[in-house]
Amino acid sequence: MSHRRTLLAASIIAGLCLSGSVYAADNTQPAPAPVPSGQDNAQANPQTDADKSKVRELSTITVVGIRDSEAESLNLKKSADAHVEVITAEDIGKLPAKNVADTLQRLPGVNISSSSASEGGFDENDRVSLRGTNPSMTQTTVNGHTVGTGDWFVLSQVQTVGRSVSYSLLPAEVVSEVVVHKSSEAKLEEGGSAGSVDIITRKPLEFDKQVTGQASIGGVYADLPGNTKPQFNGLFNYKNADNTFGVMVQGFYEKRSLQRDGQEVVGGYNQIQATDPIAVAHPNLAGVYYPNETGQTLFTQTRTRKGGLIDLEWKPLDNLTLNLDSFYSKLNADNYNRNYMMWASQFVPSGVGLQPGYTVSGNVLKNATFAPVPGSTTPYGVYDQISRPGASSQSAYTTLDAEWRATDHLTFTGQIGTTEGKGNSDEQNVSELGFGAGAGASWDMRGTGQPINWSMGGDNTTPSGILPSAGWIFGDQDIHVKDKENFYQFDGNYAFDSSPVALSSLDFGVRYSDHTRENKTDIGQGPAGDWQNPANYPTTWSNYPGSFNSDLGLSAPGPVWYYSPGALAAFDALYATRDPVARFNWQNIYKVNEKDAAAYIQANFAGDRWSGNIGLRYVHTKEDITYNTGAQSDYSVAGPIEGSAFGPYYVNNYNHNYDRVLPSANLKFNLTEDLLARFAASQTMTRPDYSALAGSYSLDDLTHTGSGGNPQLKPLISTNFDAALEWYFAPRGLVSAGVYNMELANYINFGTQALQFKDQQASLTQGHDVFSTYLVSVPTNVNGNVKGIELNYIQPIGEYFGVQTNYTYAEGHADGGKPLQGTSKNTYNVSAYFENKTFNARISYTYRSSFYDGVSRTDTYYQAGIGNLAASLGYNINQWMSISLDAMNLNNPKLKYYTTNPAYGNQPYAFYVNGRQYYLNLNFKI
Numbered sequence: 024m025s026h027r028r029t030l031l032a033a034s035i036i037a038g039l040c041l042s043g044s045v046y047a048a049d050n051t052q053p054a055p056a057p058v059p060s061g062q063d064n065a066q067a068n069p070q071t072d073a074d075k076s077k078v079r080e081l082s083t084i085t086v087v088g089i090r091d092s093e094a095e096s097l098n099l100k101k102s103a104d105a106h107v108e109v110i111t112a113e114d115i116g117k118l119p120a121k122n123v124a125d126t127l128q129r130l131p132g133v134n135i136s137s138s139s140a141s142e143g144g145f146d147e148n149d150r151v152s153l154r155g156t157n158p159s160m161t162q163t164t165v166n167g168h169t170v171g172t173g174d175w176f177v178l179s180q181v182q183t184v185g186r187s188v189s190y191s192l193l194p195a196e197v198v199s200e201v202v203v204h205k206s207s208e209a210k211l212e213e214g215g216s217a218g219s220v221d222i223i224t225r226k227p228l229e230f231d232k233q234v235t236g237q238a239s240i241g242g243v244y245a246d247l248p249g250n251t252k253p254q255f256n257g258l259f260n261y262k263n264a265d266n267t268f269g270v271m272v273q274g275f276y277e278k279r280s281l282q283r284d285g286q287e288v289v290g291g292y293n294q295i296q297a298t299d300p301i302a303v304a305h306p307n308l309a310g311v312y313y314p315n316e317t318g319q320t321l322f323t324q325t326r327t328r329k330g331g332l333i334d335l336e337w338k339p340l341d342n343l344t345l346n347l348d349s350f351y352s353k354l355n356a357d358n359y360n361r362n363y364m365m366w367a368s369q370f371v372p373s374g375v376g377l378q379p380g381y382t383v384s385g386n387v388l389k390n391a392t393f394a395p396v397p398g399s400t401t402p403y404g405v406y407d408q409i410s411r412p413g414a415s416s417q418s419a420y421t422t423l424d425a426e427w428r429a430t431d432h433l434t435f436t437g438q439i440g441t442t443e444g445k446g447n448s449d450e451q452n453v454s455e456l457g458f459g460a461g462a463g464a465s466w467d468m469r470g471t472g473q474p475i476n477w478s479m480g481g482d483n484t485t486p487s488g489i490l491p492s493a494g495w496i497f498g499d500q501d502i503h504v505k506d507k508e509n510f511y512q513f514d515g516n517y518a519f520d521s522s523p524v525a526l527s528s529l530d531f532g533v534r535y536s537d538h539t540r541e542n543k544t545d546i547g548q549g550p551a552g553d554w555q556n557p558a559n560y561p562t563t564w565s566n567y568p569g570s571f572n573s574d575l576g577l578s579a580p581g582p583v584w585y586y587s588p589g590a591l592a593a594f595d596a597l598y599a600t601r602d603p604v605a606r607f608n609w610q611n612i613y614k615v616n617e618k619d620a621a622a623y624i625q626a627n628f629a630g631d632r633w634s635g636n637i638g639l640r641y642v643h644t645k646e647d648i649t650y651n652t653g654a655q656s657d658y659s660v661a662g663p664i665e666g667s668a669f670g671p672y673y674v675n676n677y678n679h680n681y682d683r684v685l686p687s688a689n690l691k692f693n694l695t696e697d698l699l700a701r702f703a704a705s706q707t708m709t710r711p712d713y714s715a716l717a718g719s720y721s722l723d724d725l726t727h728t729g730s731g732g733n734p735q736l737k738p739l740i741s742t743n744f745d746a747a748l749e750w751y752f753a754p755r756g757l758v759s760a761g762v763y764n765m766e767l768a769n770y771i772n773f774g775t776q777a778l779q780f781k782d783q784q785a786s787l788t789q790g791h792d793v794f795s796t797y798l799v800s801v802p803t804n805v806n807g808n809v810k811g812i813e814l815n816y817i818q819p820i821g822e823y824f825g826v827q828t829n830y831t832y833a834e835g836h837a838d839g840g841k842p843l844q845g846t847s848k849n850t851y852n853v854s855a856y857f858e859n860k861t862f863n864a865r866i867s868y869t870y871r872s873s874f875y876d877g878v879s880r881t882d883t884y885y886q887a888g889i890g891n892l893a894a895s896l897g898y899n900i901n902q903w904m905s906i907s908l909d910a911m912n913l914n915n916p917k918l919k920y921y922t923t924n925p926a927y928g929n930q931p932y933a934f935y936v937n938g939r940q941y942y943l944n945l946n947f948k949i
Contacts, residue, residue, distance in 0.1 A: 155833030162215025209638025227269025241944030301374025318364030399461030413449030451498030547608030613717030
């Protein structure tokens with residue numbers, strides 16, 4: 024298989040799994056010696072006497088503690104021919120980390136983000152990217168195979184549907200080892216233009232004892248919601264005395280509360296027209312921009328992650344190993360989002376009540392005050408309350424692996440499997456209300472680093488100022504996204520005893536997969552019945568937390584009122600139309616099917632103080648894309664189809680086939696026993712995101728913006744060059760420097776188009792069809808480049824201390840100097856640890872500078888630079904019990920986003936605070 028480790032690496036991991044937990048009792052073992060230079064490929068033939076000797080030598084190593092696991096990670100990195108970063112099980116156990124993304128963020132060249140669409144930032148890392156690129160350009164595999172993923176947020180399900188894996192479904196406890204491949208090899212599955220992450224789970228026969236049991240029981244306290252939820256992880260492993268059969272069962276149940284206090288500028292920035300009354304009265308305001316809707320956003324959620332893993336391993340013959348592996352993880356993510364907004368576009372153009380003293384700076388109306396207007400029916404505010412019970416995501420896979428050592432020189436491996444991810448939005452209960460008729464309002468913008476101060480007249484603590492005639496009921500539901508793949512893989516390795524050209528072994532293989540990402544159902548609910556009657560609205564309410572404004576550091580209305588999720592559900596059950604035919608939202612229906620076939624050959628070389636490989640991977644892709652449009656296109660196969668309130672539509676189908684040969688080469692020189700030089704060159708490929716291909720349109724009737732797709736997009740091809748110098752000056756010490764360059768052909772960027780669509784909200788309000796112009800962002804192929812520098816320093820200090828720091832510089836741009844998504848120019852990590860026989864502690868700080876995060880409606884937005892402080896403590900009570908404390912987001916970071924536009928520069932877009940989280944666990948082992 025493409026992920027097959029060498030015997031040497033497998034032996035090291037077997038040693039790791041003897042202790043592989045946060046509660047190792049003995050930390051006095053010496054670190055193993057580094058792998059001697061010139062022996063990196065000798066283990067290709069698993070039956071040679073030399074290799075058997077290595078197994079006997081390494082099988083006596085018991086790896087425990089932070090220091091030894093760090094030494095093993097460096098040994099694996101040093102022995103690899105390609106450029107990799109490695110984290111081992113014990114390392115994960117001692118890191119302040121709650122999923123695999125948390126673990127990876129401390130590696131050089133790795134960036135993490137907490138969301139996949141424009142849902143804003145959260146406190147848990149969810150996506151991983153490499154070397155300043157989009158997360159979709161990083162391939163994530165588990166045990167060398169693809170893993171289907173789901174998303175709980177509706178925009179990630181139907182609008183911004185990427186190829187990156189949701190790491191929130193992957194708890195760190197299931198991991199034995201993580202290998203980050205920064206340079207490509209022919210035997211690696213295609214898909215990661217920037218690189219790939221392979222998550223390797225434990226195997227039953229790798230454990231030392233016949234019976235092993237481990238468990239962790241505890242809770243997590245989140246300081247913003249102010250409550251504690253339970254956490255549990257458990258593992259049981261049995262293998263027979265002959266070490267020929269084993270079974271491992273692992274389960275996890277992790278529940279936690281989440282509260283996010285935020286401010287959002289919805290709909291971007293509007294421009295005052297010269298003909299608007301406010302510009303006629305104040306000519307200096309003609310052409311000036313102002314924030315459309317500035318809102319107080321309270322998001323609350325209960326996340327419950329539960330699942331497990333079962334693995335059966337059997338060696339019926341000395342030269343045959345079979346492994347049946349199955350994993351399941353589900354994240355229940357019920358959530359409630361409230362956004363209480365000043366609706367400036369309703370009252371600014373009229374200019375009524377504008378007071379002297381307003382300020383214009385940089386073509387933006389930075390601050391202004393509008394006095395109350397008695398008798399006015401114009402709403403000065405709009406309030407969205409959106410409850411999503413039943414939101415969830417899940418991921419699962421089942422694989423059957425076989426390894427057959429046919430001869431002393433020839434080994435075959437095979438894998439057959441299936442994986443499926445699901446994302447569900449069962450129901451959305453929504454109320455959008457206009458309020459504050461003629462109430463007056465003001466705002467004061469303080470730059471991109473601080474939220475906007477704003478105020479509104481009237482009583483904002485109760486729903487007494489509702490104007491239901493300005494309201495709406497919206498929301499897509501009955502969404503059940505599937506991300507499924509069936510795959511087959513066959514690999515071989517032939518090891519040479521000797522070769523005049525230093526050819527040590529030959530890898531070859533084929534792979535086939537059938538992958539489908541689709542959404543078949545979507546009910547876009549709307550209002551019905553007597554929904555505008557104030558007497559029918561709920562009569563009870565609650566209020567935002569009293570610390571909401573101080574948490575964000577602003578002055579704004581509060582504490583804002585809100586209906587309970589139950590009250591919203593009862594109201595929508597009576598007054599929302601959810602007819603699956605009339606409210607069928609064809610805009611969010613899509614299907615992308617890909618049949619991918621690949622074959623590769625890779626020659627591995629080894630000489631005196633050097634080693635490397637060269638190979639070719641041939642890839643054939645067949646795409647079948649189905650999507651809907653409101654107008655007939657060149658790919659329409661059916662329509663117009665009538666009956667939907669969203670208008671008639673056409674079903675479109677687009678088929679596309681393409682082939683690609685991807686070369687790769689890696690070369691490593693042992694300049695001295697401890698000083699290595701690496702060079703790599705390759706071409707890699709990433710297929711376009713599913714939502715970029717499946718060209719349906721997602722539209723916002725309030726702001727007349729949206730997004731669509733382009734089924735003719737070409738796959739991204741990256742031409743990569745990589746060089747690094749590594750000095751392993753101690754068993755746990757490393758100084759390294761590397762440079763890289765990626766020339767991106769057919770990179771996917773976004774542009775905007777003005778298109779006509781039926782305005783659903785206006786059509787309902789006015790009683791006839793109304794068509795409006797929408798600014799729609801559409802993906803296109805462009806070229807780009809990313810280049811950078813990576814520096815890494817790991818230093819043991821005495822017997823008990825150690826430090827690690829790394830820095831990555833990345834510079835990226837697309838055609839015309841446009842930004843590349845995900846490129847932070849500066850990323851650095853600093854961590855320090857202490858560990859003795861009974862106590863361990865680690866503190867880590869991670870920082871990444873600002874980066875282009877995507878397009879929301881038609882606004883290009885960035886996330887500002889952010890740093891995160893985390894810490895972990897552990898105490899070994901005895902040989903079978905320990906206690907650990909992990910603290911996340913200790914510095915309570917504020918996520919800041921800003922938009923940029925040539926007409927008005929950089930302006931605030933969103934701010935979020937998620938608070939701190941503390942995990943306390945009691946750990947047991949037998």
